[in-house]
Amino acid sequence: MQQAPQIIDDPAGARFLVPRTAFTSRDVFDREYAAIFDRCWLYLGHASELPEPGSFLTRTVARRPVLFNRDKDGEFRALLNVCPHRGAIVCRERRGTSPAFMCMYHGWTFGSDGHLMTLPGSSGYPAGFKRDPQKQMVPVPRMERFGDFFFISFARDGEDLATYLADAGDVLDLVAQHSASGMQIVGGTQEYAIRGNWKLLAENSFDGYHAACTHSTYLDYLKNANGALGATPLAGVGRDLGKGHAMVEYSAPWGRPIASWVPLWGEQGKTEIAAINAALEARVGTERANRIAHLNRNMVIFPNLVVNDIMAITIRTFFPTAPDYVEVNAWALAPHEESDWLRKYRLYNFTEFLGPGGFATPDDVEAIEKCQIGYAAAGEARYNDISKGMGRADGASFDDEEQMRAYWREWDRRLAMAEA
Ligand code: FES
């Protein structure tokens, strides 16, 4: 086995270099599945996606087919969506409501808790066959919820979810506190794929340095759309949230449906936004209310959950199928009680900037794919520079790269730990 590529992390020399083979090597890719995706807590879905007993949806998480559902008592469950008989996918629908699931191959039928209810031709099996533990659908080894966010882990042991999330948990709470009555996933799933390494998307999702250059078209568009920009300047910080999670938090001139007004929303909108601000303050206190209403956050929860709370909120997760290919799923999150006109702006902002047909995502995909093409020369042009702001005495700025260094250090630690 070849030596794992080495990150050069040299605080004294203000040097942080990531070898480009980390994005191209099949050996690194295999190690990432063993050391990271098979070990870490991974995002599965949001409680609002399963509104009632019997609700289900199917997802692929770390290459496994997973059935995320609620049983007849309303309990949330995560089952491997695999038939105990001969291994076919049991539920082939994307989502729906059902009290039971029948495998299409030989017709074994399972309850919403995964137990084998009926099987055709049961006289061909010994008595008690149906109750054999090995003939039941297999639960995902661990599932925990943090608020309404559900995570799973394929590792049977390890730290609990709240410990794993470290300070990122408080940021998830902050996002949940946008609403007094609960947050919900709105609309469907945005699905797309990128011909690039998955870590490039993690980096890109909280890269405060690239927007002015990569997204100049969007910024020009906002400037020219009457009243879409306020006077607030772009300014903020980068923060290490522990255990590889990190974020940038910053003010920005665009409108936030919760609750930064821009002239485009008119006088009526101004009154409503002021009321939301007042209610937020009464509920969570002035300091936290200001943070919720006026600051933007781009957070990456290691290894692959992005929560971008900007001109809309996107929840985004992604899994690689090869070193140079990643499949992405993204959802919009919004307060239940949001009024129709604000919801309209939120969803407009969401598709306009964050969607795969919007102003940002195609630009970001282009940047990521161009990097991946460049890495064909990883043997000669060997390192990425991630040193911006390293050793800055007064703390990291939102457009430094401290958040990426926190991420890469955890990546490095986990790979080294698995090696040992
Ligand atoms: S594979 Fe499912 S019933 Fe045979």
Ligand SMILES: [Fe+2]
């Ligand atoms: Fe971007």
